[in-house]
Amino acid sequence: MSALRRPIPRYAHGSRVPPGWDEAADLTKEPSPVPDPATTEVPATLREEIEGHMALYPDSRSATLPALEAAQRVHGWCSPEAIEQVACVMRLTPAYLVSVASFYDMLETSPVGKHSVYVCTNISCSLRGADELYGAVRTAAGDDPEFNVRAFECLGACDIAPMASVDGAYVGPLSIEDVPRLLDDVRAGREVLPEKQLARRPCADAEASA
Amino acid sequence: MKLLFDRIDEPGLNTLPVYEARGGYESLRKALAMPPEAVLNELEASGLRGRGGAGFAMGKKVSFLPKGAMDKYLVCNADESEPGTFKDRELMQKSPHMLIEGLIIASYAAGANRSFIYIRGEYVLQADMLDAALHEAREQGYVGENILASGHSLSLVVHRGAGAYICGEETGLLDSLEGKRGNPRLKPPFPANQGLYQGPTLINNVETLATVPTIMRMGGDQYAKLGVETSTGTKLVSVSGHVQRPGNYEIELGIPSREIIYGLAGGPPEGREVKCWFPGGSSSPVLTADELDVPYDFNSLAEVRSMLGSGAIIVVDDSTPILDVALKVAKFYRHESCGKCTPCREGTNWTVKMLERIDSGEATPMDLEIMASVQEHIMGNCLCVLGDAMAMPISSMIVKFREEFEAHMQAAQARARADLGVADAALTAADALSAEGAAAHA
Numbered sequence: 001m002s003a004l005r006r007p008i009p010r011y012a013h014g015s016r017v018p019p020g021w022d023e024a025a026d027l028t029k030e031p032s033p034v035p036d037p038a039t040t041e042v043p044a045t046l047r048e049e050i051e052g053h054m055a056l057y058p059d060s061r062s063a064t065l066p067a068l069e070a071a072q073r074v075h076g077w078c079s080p081e082a083i084e085q086v087a088c089v090m091r092l093t094p095a096y097l098v099s100v101a102s103f104y105d106m107l108e109t110s111p112v113g114k115h116s117v118y119v120c121t122n123i124s125c126s127l128r129g130a131d132e133l134y135g136a137v138r139t140a141a142g143d144d145p146e147f148n149v150r151a152f153e154c155l156g157a158c159d160i161a162p163m164a165s166v167d168g169a170y171v172g173p174l175s176i177e178d179v180p181r182l183l184d185d186v187r188a189g190r191e192v193l194p195e196k197q198l199a200r201r202p203c204a205d206a207e208a209s210a
Numbered sequence: 211m212k213l214l215f216d217r218i219d220e221p222g223l224n225t226l227p228v229y230e231a232r233g234g235y236e237s238l239r240k241a242l243a244m245p246p247e248a249v250l251n252e253l254e255a256s257g258l259r260g261r262g263g264a265g266f267a268m269g270k271k272v273s274f275l276p277k278g279a280m281d282k283y284l285v286c287n288a289d290e291s292e293p294g295t296f297k298d299r300e301l302m303q304k305s306p307h308m309l310i311e312g313l314i315i316a317s318y319a320a321g322a323n324r325s326f327i328y329i330r331g332e333y334v335l336q337a338d339m340l341d342a343a344l345h346e347a348r349e350q351g352y353v354g355e356n357i358l359a360s361g362h363s364l365s366l367v368v369h370r371g372a373g374a375y376i377c378g379e380e381t382g383l384l385d386s387l388e389g390k391r392g393n394p395r396l397k398p399p400f401p402a403n404q405g406l407y408q409g410p411t412l413i414n415n416v417e418t419l420a421t422v423p424t425i426m427r428m429g430g431d432q433y434a435k436l437g438v439e440t441s442t443g444t445k446l447v448s449v450s451g452h453v454q455r456p457g458n459y460e461i462e463l464g465i466p467s468r469e470i471i472y473g474l475a476g477g478p479p480e481g482r483e484v485k486c487w488f489p490g491g492s493s494s495p496v497l498t499a500d501e502l503d504v505p506y507d508f509n510s511l512a513e514v515r516s517m518l519g520s521g522a523i524i525v526v527d528d529s530t531p532i533l534d535v536a537l538k539v540a541k542f543y544r545h546e547s548c549g550k551c552t553p554c555r556e557g558t559n560w561t562v563k564m565l566e567r568i569d570s571g572e573a574t575p576m577d578l579e580i581m582a583s584v585q586e587h588i589m590g591n592c593l594c595v596l597g598d599a600m601a602m603p604i605s606s607m608i609v610k611f612r613e614e615f616e617a618h619m620q621a622a623q624a625r626a627r628a629d630l631g632v633a634d635a636a637l638t639a640a641d642a643l644s645a646e647g648a649a650a651h652a
């Protein structure tokens with residue numbers, strides 16, 4: 001349809017602003033305090049890991065990112081429960097941790113699929129077909145709840161463009177034909193596209209490897 | 211000449227025995243046998259300029275740290291998120307000890323006793339490699355108390371980020387490392403005076419620090435003979451986009467850019483021409499095919515009003531509309547703006563909207579002027595240079611490809627009109643508006 005005739009997208013309540021924006025926070029509600037260790041249950045291994053990170057820094061608050069990452073690994077996302085547990089161990093308020101978690105792309109503030117597929121759609125990858133690749137991955141993953149398919153900014157691997165980070169492992173250059181196998185490998189718990197793993201790629205500079 | 215990438219794919223180079231077998235950690239021994247001031251002198255003599263983006267003289271930065279006994283910090287910037295840049299990744303993955311050795315020597319020169327490598331969270335493999343190498347280095351007594359009986363002590367922690375470009379900006383990085391949102395800080399005070407935990411802090415890029423062992427081995431004066439006078443040494447260049455052999459190449463600074471793009475990376479695919487290229491990541495103003503012979507070094511690129519930046523060349527060939535390039539770039543900065551300053555937060559957002567309007571046929575001719583003026587109002591008006599990092603390339607595209615933008619706009623308008631079934635002679639609402647706008651602007 002012509003852009004000129006395109007209707008302005010509106011939410012169901014008729015506004016272009018998402019619902020809820022005009023609902024005031026409950027001002028009568030007490031802010032969540034630092035959780036009480038006596039009543040907050042934290043899995044022992046998670047507690048140990050967070051405390052291990054805290055011990056590495058002159059100021060234990062520096063462990064916030066590693067701690068949130070650890071909690072996310074346990075809970076699948078930075079759920080209220082995950083936040084509560086980190087807050088309890090680190091002696092911080094949940095609100096503080098939510099404010100930090102919402103800043104970073106790798107920390108999930110809503111539930112997501114277990115397997116992350118970050119498809120880079122930044123400039124170098126898009127010059128080599130990343131947008132089509134991303135579309136193909138989304139379509140192929142469909143509504144499989146196991147997958148968390150996201151378009152990501154430059155992942156620092158433009159030499160294998162277009163590429164993706166699959167559960168943290170970089171693979172590329174990817175073609176649309178690779179997509180079904182990529183997802184199958186993840187589902188089967190295999191190494192993803194072994195021949196396309198960045199980990200095994202030699203340096204492009206021929207003289208450097210001579 | 212390969213210094214950083216010398217036999218980089220040698221099996222096991224990431225482990226201590228192989229690294230030591232080729233003379234690894236000899237530079238550390240040499241440095242620790244000298245007084246810290248002498249090490250600093252070598253760094254200054256080398257002329258080494260920072261490889262992270264700003265190109266600031268490394269030795270000078272070390273010398274800015276206050277002298278005397280106090281808690282001083284060294285932070286290695288391994289956030290590497292500038293689009294097009296992937297050199298630190300290969301270095302850390304394949305030769306992590308080179309970075310660790312350089313970092314220890316730099317900490318000795320700076321008098322820092324605590325150090326951190328802030329690595330982007332997406333680099334899982336590379337962080338694991340660093341952790342493994344650090345473990346070996348600690349076992350061997352290169353990291354820890356009283357290193358090699360020199361009296362110098364150093365702790366080192368590999369800290370993983372969680373995905374945010376702005377954490378590559380040095381003060382955003384410090385806040386992030388302190389466990390906060392990665393918002394940049396007002397400067398001054400500069401990190402050399404008040405950085406991590408309010409203490410004096412030296413921040414350097416991975417490649418900068420990894421070059422230090424080479425400088426100690428060769429001697430600063432010898433290193434300074436490589437490259438050109440104002441840009442000494444070798445540089446890792448990440449080449450990507452429309453080239454036949456994308457990848458990292460180590461070059462001597464000052465060689466013609468054409469040699470990198472065509473000679474090393476193979477140039478654009480058969481039958482295609484270079485349309486434009488970013489010489490230093492997506493934040494650098496674009497250059498055209500006419501500028502391919504510019505020597506690849508800091509000052510020469512500054513002379514053509516661009517920059518070497520992080521050393522990332524992104525090549526765009528003539529199959530891609532300039533509007534697509536501008537839109538990708540602008541969207542990236544919109545997404546990564548931390549939101550603290552209005553010109554950056556709003557300017558990136560409006561630039562994206564205006565570009566989208568051009569693409570959909572909704573733009574009026576004056577939109578290009580407005581877009582150019584938005585860029586001007588961003589530059590120099592923000593806390594950090596993320597805003598400028600969008601404004602510089604977008605401005606350069608508007609200047610160098612104005613005709614293409616205009617043609618794109620007109621074609622999109624014609625398409626939109628045709629979709630509406632409006633006869634050419636009839637004025638649509640948008641036409642009327644744009645005619646008015648043009649008149650008002652004239």
Ligand SMILES: Cc1cc2nc3c(=O)[nH]c(=O)nc-3n(C[C@H](O)[C@H](O)[C@H](O)COP(=O)(O)O)c2cc1C
Nearest residue numbers: 260261262263287289290291378379380414415418
């Ligand atoms: C938005 C922004 C992002 C940056 N990202 C990085 C980065 O990812 N890696 C890096 O080394 N420097 C980055 N820098 C540059 C750093 O602020 C800093 O100048 C650099 O780490 C200093 O190290 P050097 O002197 O060794 O180059 C960035 C700067 C800005 C403004």
Ligand code: SF4
Nearest residue numbers: 548550551554592594
């Ligand atoms: S320029 Fe942008 S990214 Fe930098 S501090 Fe301001 S709003 Fe944040």
Ligand code: FES
Nearest residue numbers: 120125154157158
């Ligand atoms: S643009 Fe995709 S990894 Fe850099």
